[in-house]
Amino acid sequence: MHDIKAIRDNPEAFDRAIARRGVAPQAQALIELDKKRRASQLEFDDLQSRRNTLSKEIGAAKAKKDEARASELMAEVTALKDRLAALETEQKDHEAALTDALSRIPNMPGDDVPEGLDEKSNVELRRTGTPKTYSFKPKEHFDLGEALGYMDFASGVKLAGARFTVLKSQLARLERALGQFMLDLHTTEFGYTEMQPPMLVNDATAFGTGQLPKFGDDLFRTTTGYWLIPTAEVPLTNLARDLIIDESELPWRFTALTACFRSEAGAAGRDTRGMIRQHQFDKVELVSIVSPDKSVEEHERMTGAAEEVLKRLGLPFRTMLLCAGDMGGAARKTYDIEVWLPGQDQYREISSCSNCWDWQARRMNARCRAPGEKQTRFVHTLNGSGLAVGRALIAVMENYQNEDGSIAVPDALKPYMGGLEKIEKVGK
Template identity: 90%
Template sequence: MHDIKLIRDNPEAFDQAIARRGVAPLSVTLIELDRKRRAAQTEFDELQGKRNTLSKEIGAAKAKKDEARANELMTEVARLKERLGILEVEQKAHEEALTDALSRIPNLPADDVPDGLDEKSNVEQRRTGAPKNYSFKPKEHFDLGEGLGYMDFANGVKLAGARFTVVKSQLARLERALGQFMLDLHTSEFGYTEMQPPMLVNDATAFGTGQLPKFGDDLFRTTTGYWLIPTAEVPLTNLARDLIIDESELPWRFTALTACFRSEAGAAGRDTRGMIRQHQFNKVELVSIVSPDKSVEEHERMTGAAETVLKRLDLPFRTMLLCAGDMGGAARKTYDLEVWLPGQDQYREISSCSNCGDWQARRMNARCRAPGEKQTRFVHTLNGSGLAVGRALIAVMENYQNEDGSISVPDVLRPYTGGLTKVEKVGK
């Protein structure tokens, strides 16, 4: 959410900033909505004051037994009451229209975010690790999974439909091991507190992080009005909603391993084979709530935590700085981690770490106050994947595959797999 006062004070700068996100100029429209809202509020306050004054005059007239004057004043008060009722409705309508308009506008990109409207303008920051040379042609994860008998796409379709998969036996254990390893790493080495949040949330929670109103089509909704979370970012970030947090308590750092649910409304025809793009998947999420002057530093720290997962798994990856037009709506700056998939012969996103500034905090009314100060400030919120577990499974399968179709278990995961060193075909 944006501050309408800042838009009024700097309309040209605002329009220039949202143009970097591919959004047409909006300051004139927003300022007019705000003018109507303030005009209705000003008239309401003036008439309310006049009504209060007349009410006192009525009392004085009655005390003087001046019934004619009292009746005249009461007629005027009744007229004001009717007008006040109309203004209250108008002011509320203008307020809702302005809030709705502001809530649909993406965050303004940070100054150091590169220009561009799609992934072609993203800028590589660094590469870590080198792709392995194979003596055979590497397979994609779905061929490996089906060959092992542990990745069942047919039953996923049977039980639910397209973009669902049944993962079985040793491969299911390997996926579980990945999630547990990530949680242990983030809690023990990076100070995140493990949480188990609800995976169903209400409208206010979905609004707070920016899923509503603009991206409702990307979510699943129950018949009773709950939303299935697209990521644990949604409930974890909203823990700060409607709070004033003492800055001495910050930063808050949360992590959670949850199922995530996405309709993939705009993904028709993309990644239709395999587990790259599913309606349901597991993810370890990282969320930070910090004071405004700490978010840039925290963003680098969070990205480093996500990178550490890939380093420990010894998976080649690159870190990308997203351009203004390729970021999610809530982000002011985003790093994507893209892991190398030898079966696809390309890098694919496995984590996205974003600094949202105060954009979500304004929607949630989440504030902080420095010790001894009266003035409050909106907190800054950050979120990142640490990592997407299903995609990490894919990356391990493809990078650790053997010529016979088996998959070696990375050393760091073996304490979580009961000593299993290799995922092998059923019957071996």
């Protein structure tokens, strides 16, 4: 959500900022909506003041036993009451229209975010690790998983439909091990508090982080009106909703391993084979709630925590700075981490770490106050994948594959796998 006062003060700067995201000018239309809202409010306040004055005059007239004057004044109060009721409705309508318009406009990109409208303009910041050279042609994860007998796409289709998978035996355990490893790393070494939030949320929660109203088609909804979370960012960030937090308590750092649900409405024909793009997947999420002056350094810290997972797993990756037009709607600045997949011979996204500044906080009315101060400020919110567990499974399978189709277990995961050294086909 944007600050309408800031838009009024500098409409040209606002339109320039959102133009970097491919959004047409909005400032003038927003200012017109705001004028109507403020005009209704001003008339309401004036008439309310007039009604209070009339009430006193009625009392004075009755004290003088001037019933004619009292009746005349009471008739005016009755007329005012009808107009005040109409103005109250009008004001609410203008407020709702302005809020709806503001809520559909993405965050303004930071000054240090590259220009560009799609992934072609993203900037590679660094590469970590060197892709392994194989003496054989590396296979993709779905070929490996099916050959092992532990990745069952046919059963996923039978049970639910396309973009669902059934994992079995040692691959199911490997996925669980990855999630547990990530949680342990983030809670013991990076100070995140493990949470287990609801995976069904209401409209207010989905609105708070920016899924509603614009991106409802990307979500699954129950027949009773709940939304299935697309990421634990949604409930975790909303823990700050409608609160004034003492800044001495910040930062809040939360992590959670949850199932995530996405309709993939715009993904027709993309990654139709395998587990890259599923309707249901597990993800370890990182969320930070910080004071406004701390979000830049927190963004770097969070990205480093996500990168450390890949370092510990021995997986090559690169870190990208997204351009203005390729970021999610809530983000002011985003780093994507892309892991190397030898079966695909390319890097693929496994984490996205975003600083949302105060855009979500304004939607949630989440504020903080410095000790001893009366004035409040909107908090800054950040979120990142630490990591997408299914994609980490894919990366481990492809990077640790052997020529015979078996998969070596990374050292970091062996304690979670009961000391298992290698995943191989049953009976081999």
